[in-house]
Amino acid sequence: MKKAICVGIVFALVMISVMPLVIGDENVEEEQTDVEIDEETQNETRVIEYPYGAEIRLLQLQKNILKSIIKGEMIISVLKRIDVNTTELETIVAELKILLDEVRSADPSSPNATQEFVDLKYDAIELVKEFRDTLKELVNDEIMNQLREMIREATCEEAQNLTIRIRNRIRLYNRNQLHRLYQIIGETNTSLLDEYMNGNITREELINQISKIINQFTKEKRSQIFTELKESNLKAEIHSRIRIEEAKKGFHERRQTRLNNRFHAVQGSEEIDPFIQNQIQNRIRNRLENENKGKGGRQ
Amino acid sequence: MNKKIVTIAIALIILACSIVLIIKFREYSHEEKEGQGTEEDHPADEIISEIDKNLLDEDDDIEIGEMV
Numbered sequence: 598m599k600k601a602i603c604v605g606i607v608f609a610l611v612m613i614s615v616m617p618l619v620i621g622d623e624n625v626e627e628e629q630t631d632v633e634i635d636e637e638t639q640n641e642t643r644v645i646e647y648p649y650g651a652e653i654r655l656l657q658l659q660k661n662i663l664k665s666i667i668k669g670e671m672i673i674s675v676l677k678r679i680d681v682n683t684t685e686l687e688t689i690v691a692e693l694k695i696l697l698d699e700v701r702s703a704d705p706s707s708p709n710a711t712q713e714f715v716d717l718k719y720d721a722i723e724l725v726k727e728f729r730d731t732l733k734e735l736v737n738d739e740i741m742n743q744l745r746e747m748i749r750e751a752t753c754e755e756a757q758n759l760t761i762r763i764r765n766r767i768r769l770y771n772r773n774q775l776h777r778l779y780q781i782i783g784e785t786n787t788s789l790l791d792e793y794m795n796g797n798i799t800r801e802e803l804i805n806q807i808s809k810i811i812n813q814f815t816k817e818k819r820s821q822i823f824t825e826l827k828e829s830n831l832k833a834e835i836h837s838r839i840r841i842e843e844a845k846k847g848f849h850e851r852r853q854t855r856l857n858n859r860f861h862a863v864q865g866s867e868e869i870d871p872f873i874q875n876q877i878q879n880r881i882r883n884r885l886e887n888e889n890k891g892k893g894g895r896q
Numbered sequence: 897m898n899k900k901i902v903t904i905a906i907a908l909i910i911l912a913c914s915i916v917l918i919i920k921f922r923e924y925s926h927e928e929k930e931g932q933g934t935e936e937d938h939p940a941d942e943i944i945s946e947i948d949k950n951l952l953d954e955d956d957d958i959e960i961g962e963m964v
Binding site: 811 | 936944952958961963964
């Protein structure tokens with residue numbers, strides 16, 4: 598009898614200790630029903646916490662999509678010359694163009710800027726991958742290598758202008774960040790920052806000068822500056838993580854809405870050939886069906 | 897007889913745990929006393945690296961993959 602009680606107690610203890618793990622696993626499964634955002638994208642969204650950050654990310658996305666479109670069009674024109682059926686590739690490029698318009702009209706000052714950036718970036722990644730996979734099925738390795746070489750440096754005036762605009766915004770963003778440091782250290786002479794903004798000194802030179810200023814401070818003052826910076830960075834990090842979590846929620850639903858909007862937007866578009874319009878709608882319909890199947894599986 | 901052995905074993909485990917806890921507590925209090933009154937020094941490099949975390953390279957870019 599005593600033995601039975603002992604075994605019972607041990608069993609109960611084991612069950613109690615294992616229970617949190619089981620419950621924990623269930624929670625993880627629930628969380629996994631939405632999308633996983635890769636670490637690179639998570640790092641990229643950090644700057645969105647600060648002025649100009651969202652604008653920089655959306656401009657970079659715009660530039661990358663634009664370059665992909667140019668490269669895609671170059672590839673299509675080459676393949677047409679050697680009688681390869683490019684319908685699928687043309688459809689993907691046409692969809693990339695619709696996506697580019699969406700990125701152009703995204704609002705960087707929106708409180709949902711992180712969410713919008715993540716959604717649109719993932720759409721771009723998916724379309725670029727689909728193009729790459731389709732191309733792989735159409736041509737052999739030798740042609741692939743030739744195409745790769747041909748499009749390596751492909752760009753256009755608009756993409757070059759975007760590069761200049763992004764560089765300018767990055768300077769403004771960096772200036773703002775360093776101005777934040779100036780406020781913490783109580784420095785009022787902003788001539789160095791202006792020199793950096795005008796392109797007279799590099800970021801490294803500016804940092805060196807600031808470093809010299811900081812080294813003149815007392816140990817206590819440096820400690821206070823360090824603590825304040827650390828605190829503010831930590832706050833930004835927490836905000837960024839919250840925004841990422843928010844972006845994860847409803848990712849698939851938002852994607853469905855975007856696909857539905859694209860489905861209707863493409864209809865009657867003067868810029869897209871009617872045959873390609875039809876192809877895009879078929880692709881969107883298939884993806885919506887897959888999304889719904891996935892949703893069924895996730896529930 | 898068995899009961900006695902189990903009791904002695906448990907008592908020894910409790911004793912060992914108590915000794916470890918006392919030693920750890922003493923070490924912790926000693927470290928805390930040493931840290932009191934002295935401000936940690938943060939050289940400019942450390943401060944710059946904190947601000948550097950939020951700065952961007954002028955050639956900074958994002959990746960969406962290659963078409964080929």
